[in-house]
Every structure is written in C-alpha cells, then in structure tokens.
Amino acid sequence: MLYHRKQKIQVQFDFKENDYLRSYANYNIIIENQTLSTNMLDSNEEISVHQEFPLKLDWALKENQKFGKKGGGKRISKHIVVLLEGYFLAGNLNKSDRYSTQKMWSELTQLVEEGSLEETDI
Structure with a gap:
C-alpha cells in the first residue's frame, strides 16, 4: 500500500519469475511503458506495477558496506611480519x-x- 496526501492508494504488484520488485515513494513507477510519479496517483486507483530495483542485488550485504575509514591506518609490511x-x-x-x-x-x-x-617500516 502506498500512502499519498493522507489518502490510501491500493497498488497491485504483478510478480514474475526472477523479478525483484521494491517500491519507494521517492522513485517513479513505470506503468505500461509510461512513467508516472507516485505523487500523481489518485485515491482508490488500482494499477499494475512493474518496477526495477535500481541497486545491485547484493548492495545490502554487510561485507559490501563501506563506512568510515575502515582499514585506512598504516599496515605492517610483510617482511616485518615475517621477522616478528x-x-x-x-x-x-x-x-x-x-x-x-x-x-x-x-x-x-x-x-x-x-x-x-x-x-618508517617499524
């Protein structure tokens, strides 16, 4: 369900095999090869939506997240590690x-x- 201007809008999603659909109020919805912004929808209008998710499938995996300066410090060189x-x-x-x-x-x-x-190595 999408909510716009305090009105309830019912949206019907047609899922196909291997389709990954997500809906966000900020993205445009593609309806039968026409782009319709979510703020243009009228109340009680039932539509069929085929929307592509704009991000790669693995975008939310923890190992792909990049926050702060992880790994930005100085590293011990390999020959020092061997000596230690x-x-x-x-x-x-x-x-x-x-x-x-x-x-x-x-x-x-x-x-x-x-x-x-x-x-500088040590």
Whole structure:
C-alpha cells in the first residue's frame, strides 16, 4: 500500500519469475511503458506495477558496506611480519630463547641501523 496526501492508494504488484520488485515513494513507477510519479496517483486507483530495483542485488550485504575509514591506518609490511613471527617461533622451539617486546624492538632497531630495514617500516 502506498500512502499519498493522507489518502490510501491500493497498488497491485504483478510478480514474475526472477523479478525483484521494491517500491519507494521517492522513485517513479513505470506503468505500461509510461512513467508516472507516485505523487500523481489518485485515491482508490488500482494499477499494475512493474518496477526495477535500481541497486545491485547484493548492495545490502554487510561485507559490501563501506563506512568510515575502515582499514585506512598504516599496515605492517610483510617482511616485518615475517621477522616478528620468527621472534615468536624462536620462543616455541627453545624456551630460553624467548623474545620480550623490548628485545623484539631492539632487534628491529638494530636492523634499521644496519640498513636492512627502513625506520618508517617499524
């Protein structure tokens, strides 16, 4: 049911196979190859409506939504991740070789001083 100017308007939808119909008051309704705006409908007028939905079918899926700056921050480069994994795995192999966070940081700064890493990477 569409409501316009506080009058009830009955709209009959003809659904076909694989048709995805949505109705919104702001969109135009296509009636027998003629465009009729929803604000032009008279009360108690019964019409057949074939309307195409203007958005893609998967537009409302959560993984397709883009809000804010998700993922906009600085990322750890892959070669730094490999080094950090090595520091963690060294502690798994031999308990006496565990790296603390300060020791990991000092190892990374030492690699920067040697020139194998850039300071902006860490």
